[in-house]
Amino acid sequence: MQSLKQQWFGNIRGDILSGIVVALALIPEAIAFSIIAGVDPMIGLYASFTMALIIAFAGGRPGMISAATGAMALVMVPLVRDYGLEYLFAATILTGIIQIIFGILKIAKLMKFIPNAVMIGFVNSLAILIFLAQVPHFIGISTITYVFVAITLVLVYTLPRFIKVIPAPLIAIITLTVIAIFSDVELRTIGDLGTITQTLPSFILPKVPLSLETLQIIFPFSLSLAIVGLVESLLTSQIVDDMTGTESNKNGEARGQGIANIVTGFFGGMAGCAMIGQSVINVKSGGRGRLSTLVAGLFLMFLILVLGDLVVKIPMPVLVGIMIMVCIGTFDWSSFKYLVKAPRADAIVMLTTVIIVVWTHNLSIGVISGVILSAIFFVVKISTVKIQQEGNRFIVEGQLFFASTEGFIKYFKNIDIQSKTIQIDFSNSRIWDDSGVGALLKVEELLGDKGITVEVIELDSPSKKVIAKLGGMSSSH
């Protein structure tokens, strides 16, 4: 890994430029995710500022962008709706504490056990949920709303062909906001949904009673937020690792996310995590080091202080259009091919993850269910043995252990054998435990009763050891 000096100052020009681009692209997203969570836009903007600022120092993956995200916003919806903002700040702090504990316990290693299928399901359901969250803001409001959403989409997809330096969503926002102000059309604006205050965030203790009851309320949300935040952050760090051809500290990132969330909670922000889209934009714009993340956070705050008045005038349909673009970018479009080509079990795990998330509106439940389901599929898969008959030779394929012995015995019970001796070939199999040895013995007895001698061949040395430990009961000795 690079030295700390390299991580900070190895790419000053590229980092400053890309940080500015990211800050510009972050504004609409931070606002939109605040609206999804049901809080004032400032909560998401403050969170994006503190997350980026702290992660620049505490993160494990230089060049990765963390801020307020859709995945986290979706999890906190019921908490904000039922208990209010102060509980959200307390939950954010607790989220950070849980993530630091995960980091210390080296939980990033466990992330390797999250199968691809679950990860693909995660991003797909995230995209679907963000899209569903936009529906109330543009369906059945007015014709002009549809028109503005459509124009926004056309702009964000065609502009990048001609203008590469300034992010297309920002150009779309500025032009369409100006048009909306001067053309006197009836459109809902961000100001209708919340307020923007042009002040720096300040340190505040969440106004919640310090009681067991509070903990009972916030803990389930904090745990979900901690899991979702780490899943998205570790996926993002893998993507940044790949794009930059470098490695990063995954457990360090988990701790960094925790520290950033604690600070964010104390400064009146909502829990956040790494963002796939923004991190890709950062690397593509030349960002590689910690400086890029720091500049993104600082410049974002600067823009809010300067432009706060104008932000409230942004028409909602424009923001909706940008969020639809974010959904399209988040969704894994190769999933359709995956559903056809991937093994059945993987396809089912992916679909189940998506269905559970869309059903429960909770990404963490989806991830956990997906992991459990694929673990079950894995056990089922390794607990089936296949037996192929070639003349008098029976070739066993698969692992022979407590979970697979039933199928093994059943096969030999039901088969009709004419000859006096048969061979059971273990070259593609292994006997793992006493149950496996027992099953083999049982088959030998079963066939012995019918006057058939069994010869066991091609046992590998671990299997022989297991049999020898049981005192050479099998005739293979």
Added chain:
Amino acid sequence: MYKHILLAADGSENAIRAAKEAAKIASCSNDSIIEVVYVADFEKAKTEVLHSGTSEALNIARRKKLQLIEQLFKEEKIQYKVTILHGTPGPEIVRYANEQKVDLIVVGSRGLNSLQEMVLGSVSHKVMKRVNCPALVVK
């Protein structure tokens, strides 16, 4: 002769034809080396990481795309090495070729994605325009 030949490869049919031409040129002299360059596209990073799980698996998947070319060079007993870069294919190949001061660059005329080509223009065209060394585009 051309000592350091850069072959831009993307796993397409065209890249294999380009490899054959590069092999012909390299075989003219004993000290020629072909550097097979594959650019892992930034646009595909998210999808590739999602579908591969570990970085080792992803690396193997990328090397597999160059398998036929490597085989060809082994059969023809041509010195070669493989370099995997990360970026946007056209500009990244140009940057690398100019930085390494290669003697010749060989590219296929058409890559994998015809739709993208229609929208953005072809990689080979970009390379031809901006590279500082002689370039051979293979049809």
